Amino acid sequence: GFVFQAEDGIRDQPRSRGLGDVYKRQVQRLFPCQLFFCAQFVFPSYIYGQVGEALKYNKLSRKLKLTKSDMKGDDVVWISEGLKANNTLKKLSLRDNLLRDNGAKRIAENMKTNMGLIKLNLRHNYITDEGAIAIAEFLKANKVLTILDISWNRINGNGAASIAEALKTNNALTKIDIGFNSVRDEGAIAMADSLKINNTLTILILGDNNIEGEGISAILQTLKTNKALTYLDLQGSFNTKADFPVLEEIQREGLEIKIQITKLIS
Numbered sequence: 001g002f003v004f005q006a007e008d009g010i011r012d013q014p015r016s017r018g019l020g021d022v023y024k025r026q027v028q029r030l031f032p033c034q035l036f037f038c039a040q041f042v043f044p045s046y047i048y049g050q051v052g053e054a055l056k057y058n059k060l061s062r063k064l065k066l067t068k069s070d071m072k073g074d075d076v077v078w079i080s081e082g083l084k085a086n087n088t089l090k091k092l093s094l095r096d097n098l099l100r101d102n103g104a105k106r107i108a109e110n111m112k113t114n115m116g117l118i119k120l121n122l123r124h125n126y127i128t129d130e131g132a133i134a135i136a137e138f139l140k141a142n143k144v145l146t147i148l149d150i151s152w153n154r155i156n157g158n159g160a161a162s163i164a165e166a167l168k169t170n171n172a173l174t175k176i177d178i179g180f181n182s183v184r185d186e187g188a189i190a191m192a193d194s195l196k197i198n199n200t201l202t203i204l205i206l207g208d209n210n211i212e213g214e215g216i217s218a219i220l221q222t223l224k225t226n227k228a229l230t231y232l233d234l235q236g237s238f239n240t241k242a243d244f245p246v247l248e249e250i251q252r253e254g255l256e257i258k259i260q261i262t263k264l265i266s
Contacts, residue, residue, distance in 0.1 A: 048075045063093075129162075156183065
């Protein structure tokens, strides 16, 4: 069996109705519940329905984690619907699930109008360019999300280019993690182009994306004029000897750049 417990100390009995009941009881508490956590359980679909329903009127919880629970795209519709009516939840982690593009699109659709969430984690959910394009569309409309993690997915250059295009008009996001995808030079060059306009992003993680000299050079050249970015992760990328003077110039300006030179292209 399994037991659900919220930070306010309330526990459900094994095999009870579960997560939704915990949320409902939190509404009756006199102090805010800062965290509702549930991870590493495989739940039946009706559990997600309960949580989604409870999200509609729970105004106390600030964090919700449903990770490593084999949540699928059809399951996340309940959570997505709950977000429509909830502007008090600040952090949502759905990492290490099976959302795929279907789930990413469901979340993205309701994130366009959500005015509460500031951190969203969709890491390792088998999301491809199709899902990334949907995420890019909500980034164009959303004005409050500041941290987005879409690392360890299956996003290629086209999806990364869509995200980059959205960053040209998004003035809220300060950190985005796209590491461990496969955006390659196409995605890196598009991201460099967006950095010419975006002045709110401070942390960009692009490590382990099969980026080679052309993509690296484009980003480094852009950073000569972009003064907002303070941390750039290009770990596992390939760069050229010609980039060294640019690197030295940027580092003198105080930008922290993490680069693992796997291969030097002459």
